Amino acid sequence: MTNAIEAAGLVKRFGKTTALDGVDLVARPGTVLGVLGPNGAGKTTAVRILATLLQADAGQALVCGYDVGRQAHEVRQLIGVTGQYASVDEGLSGANNLIMIGRLLGESRAHARARAAELLARFDLSDAAQRPVKTYSGGMRRRLDLAASLVGHPRVLYLDEPTTGLDPRSRTDVWGMVRGLVADGVTVLLTTQYLDEADQLAHDIVVIDHGRVIATGTPDELKAKVGGQVLEVLAADRSRMDRVAAVLAARTGAAPAADAETGLVRVPVADAVVLPAIIRDLDEAGVELGEFALRRASLDEVFLSLTGSQGPAGHPEDIDQARELERSSR
Amino acid sequence: MTAATMPSAAPVHRVGPVTGLRNTFTLTWRSVLKIRTNMEDLVGLSLQPIMFLLLFTYVFGGAIAGGTHAYLQFELPGLLVMTVVFATLGTGLMLNQDITGGVFDRFRSLPIARWAPLGGAVLGDMVRYLISVAITLGFGMILGFRIGTGPLPAVAACLLLLTFALAMCWVSALIGMLVKTPQGVQMYGFIAMFPLIFGSNLLVPAQTMPGWLQAFVRVNPITDLTTAERGLLVGGPVATPALRSLLWALGIFVVFAPLAVRAYRRRT
Numbered sequence: 001m002t003n004a005i006e007a008a009g010l011v012k013r014f015g016k017t018t019a020l021d022g023v024d025l026v027a028r029p030g031t032v033l034g035v036l037g038p039n040g041a042g043k044t045t046a047v048r049i050l051a052t053l054l055q056a057d058a059g060q061a062l063v064c065g066y067d068v069g070r071q072a073h074e075v076r077q078l079i080g081v082t083g084q085y086a087s088v089d090e091g092l093s094g095a096n097n098l099i100m101i102g103r104l105l106g107e108s109r110a111h112a113r114a115r116a117a118e119l120l121a122r123f124d125l126s127d128a129a130q131r132p133v134k135t136y137s138g139g140m141r142r143r144l145d146l147a148a149s150l151v152g153h154p155r156v157l158y159l160d161e162p163t164t165g166l167d168p169r170s171r172t173d174v175w176g177m178v179r180g181l182v183a184d185g186v187t188v189l190l191t192t193q194y195l196d197e198a199d200q201l202a203h204d205i206v207v208i209d210h211g212r213v214i215a216t217g218t219p220d221e222l223k224a225k226v227g228g229q230v231l232e233v234l235a236a237d238r239s240r241m242d243r244v245a246a247v248l249a250a251r252t253g254a255a256p257a258a259d260a261e262t263g264l265v266r267v268p269v270a271d272a273v274v275l276p277a278i279i280r281d282l283d284e285a286g287v288e289l290g291e292f293a294l295r296r297a298s299l300d301e302v303f304l305s306l307t308g309s310q311g312p313a314g315h316p317e318d319i320d321q322a323r324e325l326e327r328s329s330r
Numbered sequence: 331m332t333a334a335t336m337p338s339a340a341p342v343h344r345v346g347p348v349t350g351l352r353n354t355f356t357l358t359w360r361s362v363l364k365i366r367t368n369m370e371d372l373v374g375l376s377l378q379p380i381m382f383l384l385l386f387t388y389v390f391g392g393a394i395a396g397g398t399h400a401y402l403q404f405e406l407p408g409l410l411v412m413t414v415v416f417a418t419l420g421t422g423l424m425l426n427q428d429i430t431g432g433v434f435d436r437f438r439s440l441p442i443a444r445w446a447p448l449g450g451a452v453l454g455d456m457v458r459y460l461i462s463v464a465i466t467l468g469f470g471m472i473l474g475f476r477i478g479t480g481p482l483p484a485v486a487a488c489l490l491l492l493t494f495a496l497a498m499c500w501v502s503a504l505i506g507m508l509v510k511t512p513q514g515v516q517m518y519g520f521i522a523m524f525p526l527i528f529g530s531n532l533l534v535p536a537q538t539m540p541g542w543l544q545a546f547v548r549v550n551p552i553t554d555l556t557t558a559e560r561g562l563l564v565g566g567p568v569a570t571p572a573l574r575s576l577l578w579a580l581g582i583f584v585v586f587a588p589l590a591v592r593a594y595r596r597r598t
Contacts, residue, residue, distance in 0.1 A: 051439050052438070052439065053438055073342070073344055073345065073441055076439060077342070077441040081439040084432065087433055087435070088436065089364070089428075089433050091364040091367055091368050092360065092363060092364060093367070096360075100356060100357075100360050101440065103352075103359075104353055104357075104440050104446075105440065106349065106352070148436065
């Protein structure tokens, strides 16, 4: 079966900046491909190329077997795009936004209206249907964005950071909708700043950094790849945190991360045989333990060890800067 | 989900001209709808001409023409030109907002004709220009302006204005594509339009101006358009200034429409 998305060797430069430096991606039909990476890693550039909004300088990308460069029009009939860039019209009502898209896709007036009403109901926006979008809350806006990308029944859906800036409840809502779409057979390419989001939704994950793919696999494979286990120690007396960190550093040879707020000290553990020694050392140092737990690495820690940076979550301004860079170089 | 709206198994390769026109009309509908829903736009569109009329008639009327009524007969055709030319700025503003706000990217991700968003914006703006013209003319008549020619020349005057606006809005569209923010569009637009508007016979006869300025006024297309509008609405020479206005409109269109389309393709 043809892959829903297949990209090989994508390169994109903006002036002197190389945004993508040979990216390969594959999304199997009916699955969620999570694209993870810090800000400026090239996630949005990759999505824009796959959504026919940007031409790659080199490499090839196929969506359902159609070339995004030479067969852009075909690709556009198969995709839906939701992102900070592909937006809805603030000056129109929610209903009219969806009707407009339906009409642009060639539906009759009656069909477009019916489809709009159906989507508004599905995304819990029926009450706000006639209000201008500029009066919507962030969560409502995002749901309308998502609804707008679904008007044409896309087979492949791009969600570029669909939950950035949403409250936890709205995030869970969006996750539920994504799962529903995948159950209907839609392929989803999801970029996200939130590792737990990728963990929750993605069947496969691609980690991008500095325009290159630095890791691929299922969430479990990635966690296993980094070796995975993490020791978390909490001293009963928080003032002994530094002492705990020193013991962990000495025994594991890795740099522990200490959270001043919770008092929790974390360190990756390659081999569980060091645990008795650590307990002995802590006992000798007179540290009374509040918590001592060994667990599998989270995607956060995977990310940290892959990129050497502090997780992909960052400031939205970085994204604006990246967009600005893209604009000014055109 | 209905089978009729599912994407067909084999997507088509390009947009036909009929589909392209349909796309354009859908996007024209969108622009017109936005005039209705966007109160600020509507207020600006209607209040600005009224304000201009009141200010220019009562502030300058006595000094320039010795009386408000006489000046109203002189200035109203000019104010029509000014209102419509300023209104073309809205085209660039809206295009700029659509690009920076991401609405155009949504359009581009849809299987529609590439030129439809631009065409729809321009066609939709014709409706805005028509509203400005109607309000200026209507309010002018309330203040005492009288059409001295007849209904047919008056209709011709409106058509000539709209034709000129259709050309000018491409200048505005180009600015809208080249400038980064809506504020920038406004600034550059005014910088481009003020000398054209005021360096003409639109508000005052050119006789009192210094020679070099008179030379500019003579080659300024706004002068031709204003003279033609006066001829069509109040009476006076029509043929030559109208023809020159149409040629100017054609010239502006031929130069700026391709430039705007090119900038649009590069920017989106």
